[in-house]
Amino acid sequence: MAAQRIFNFSAGPAILPPEVFERAAAAVRELGGDGHAKGAPGIGLSLLEISHRSQDFGMIHDRAVELVHEVLGVPKTHQVLLLQGGATQQFAMVPMNFAAPGSTTAYVDTGAWSTKAIKESQAVAAGGGRGHETAVLASSKDTGYDHIPALPEHLPAKAATAYLHVTSNNTIFGTEYEAMPAVDLPLVVDASSNIGSRPMGLERATIGYAGAQKNLGPSGVTLVWLERSWLEREVPAGVPNILRYASHAAKGGLLNTPNTFGVLVLGLVLEWLRDKGGVAGMAERNQAKADALYTVLDNSDLFAPHVPKAHASSRSRMNVTWTLGGAAEDGREALTKRFLAEAGAAGFSGIKGHRSVGGCRASIYNAFPLEGVTALCEFMTEFERRA
Ligand SMILES: Cc1ncc(COP(=O)(O)O)c(C=O)c1O
Missing domain, CATH: 3.90.1150.10 (Aspartate Aminotransferase, domain 1)
Structure with a gap:
C-alpha cells in the first residue's frame, strides 16, 4: 500500500520543490563537473567536501548571486551577499552599520520579528553605538497585530532618519504588505517569508534581507541585498569585521566559509523559480x-x-x-x-x-x-x- 501523502505546511524550514531535493541530493553524492549537479560529468567529490575557495564552488556561488539578480530582479546597483546568522543577525547588523550618529532608525511594528528588529536597534544604541534613537512609527499591537498599520501622515525628516524598517510579511500573525510603502526614506525590508512570492518591489529596497528557509532554500543561508553606495559609509571602529557589510562585499561575499550547501540549494531553488515563470x-x-x-x-x-x-x-x-x-x-x-x-x-x-x-x-x-x-x-x- 502506498504511504499516505503528507502535505507540509511548515512555516520554516519549509517545503522545497521535489526537483530541488533530487538535484541537491545528486550534488551531495557527487558534484557535476560544471560546478553544478545537472548533466555535466561528475568531479569525483561531494559538494560537501570541496573548498569554498575552489573553482567549482566559486561557480556555484557566482551563479546563485547572478540568479538573485535575474530571477528576483535585484538591480545591479545592489550588492548581493549570502551570509549566515539568519535574518536575526540582520536585525543587529543593519543598525550597527547604518545608524548614523544622532540619527533615528524608524520601524513599523507588525508583531514578533519587527519587535525583535526594534529591540536590536535599541540594543545597538545602548551597547556603544553612535547614539541613535529608535522610533516606532506605527504599530498594530493594540488589535493583536491583525493588520498592517498605516504610516503617519507626517514622517520624520529624511535628513535625520537613517532608514525605515518594515517586515514585508509577518510569518506569525499572517499579515503582509500589499505593496511596499511609498516613502521618501531609505527602506529596509525583512522579506524572510514572502521573498519571491509575487512582484511587490522588495528587490528595490535600499537594504533587503531574507532567511532562505521559506521560499529560497534551507536554513543557514541568508540573502542580503543592499545599495552599493551604502558600502562606502563610515562604520564605527568597534563593529567587528564579520558584522560589516563592506568587509563581506570586499571579499566578493566569501569573507569566511559560507554555508556551501545552502548556497547551492538557493541557486537550485531560483532556477526552479525561473523555470516556473x-x-x-x-x-x-x-x-x-x-x-x-x-x-x-x-x-x-x-x-x-x-x-x-x-x-x-x-x-x-x-x-x-x-x-x-x-x-x-x-x-x-x-x-x-x-x-x-x-x-x-x-x-x-x-x-x-x-x-x-x-x-x-x-x-x-x-x-x-x-x-x-x-x-x-x-x-x-x-x-x-x-x-
Ligand atoms: C519575517 C521573519 N523575520 C525573521 C525571522 C528570523 O529568521 P532566522 O531564524 O533566520 O534568524 C523569521 C523566522 O521565521 C521570520 O519569519
Whole structure:
C-alpha cells in the first residue's frame, strides 16, 4: 500500500520543490563537473567536501548571486551577499552599520520579528553605538497585530532618519504588505517569508534581507541585498569585521566559509523559480492558494481568520492564520487540539500556530502545491460539519 501523502505546511524550514531535493541530493553524492549537479560529468567529490575557495564552488556561488539578480530582479546597483546568522543577525547588523550618529532608525511594528528588529536597534544604541534613537512609527499591537498599520501622515525628516524598517510579511500573525510603502526614506525590508512570492518591489529596497528557509532554500543561508553606495559609509571602529557589510562585499561575499550547501540549494531553488515563470508566475498560484483558504475561513462559523475580512488587504498570501471556536469561548482549546490531531492524522503536517500565539497556521510558500490547499479546505469543511 502506498504511504499516505503528507502535505507540509511548515512555516520554516519549509517545503522545497521535489526537483530541488533530487538535484541537491545528486550534488551531495557527487558534484557535476560544471560546478553544478545537472548533466555535466561528475568531479569525483561531494559538494560537501570541496573548498569554498575552489573553482567549482566559486561557480556555484557566482551563479546563485547572478540568479538573485535575474530571477528576483535585484538591480545591479545592489550588492548581493549570502551570509549566515539568519535574518536575526540582520536585525543587529543593519543598525550597527547604518545608524548614523544622532540619527533615528524608524520601524513599523507588525508583531514578533519587527519587535525583535526594534529591540536590536535599541540594543545597538545602548551597547556603544553612535547614539541613535529608535522610533516606532506605527504599530498594530493594540488589535493583536491583525493588520498592517498605516504610516503617519507626517514622517520624520529624511535628513535625520537613517532608514525605515518594515517586515514585508509577518510569518506569525499572517499579515503582509500589499505593496511596499511609498516613502521618501531609505527602506529596509525583512522579506524572510514572502521573498519571491509575487512582484511587490522588495528587490528595490535600499537594504533587503531574507532567511532562505521559506521560499529560497534551507536554513543557514541568508540573502542580503543592499545599495552599493551604502558600502562606502563610515562604520564605527568597534563593529567587528564579520558584522560589516563592506568587509563581506570586499571579499566578493566569501569573507569566511559560507554555508556551501545552502548556497547551492538557493541557486537550485531560483532556477526552479525561473523555470516556473519567475516571481510573476508564482503570484497567480500563490493568490489562488490563499484565496481558497480565506474563502473557507470567511464562510465558516467555526474557524475565525486572525486577519478579518475588513483587513483583507493585510492578509498574508504565505501564512494563513486562524483560531477555532466560533462563538463558543469555552471548549476552544479542546476543539483546537482535536482539530490539530485529526489534521495531523489526515496527513496535514505543520499547521499548529506559532507557540507564541497558538491557533492554526497554514504556510503555503511557493513550493506548496494547490492540491494540498484544496485537500485542507475540504478537510476543514468536513470537520466543521462534524463539530
Ligand atoms: C519575517 C521573519 N523575520 C525573521 C525571522 C528570523 O529568521 P532566522 O531564524 O533566520 O534568524 C523569521 C523566522 O521565521 C521570520 O519569519
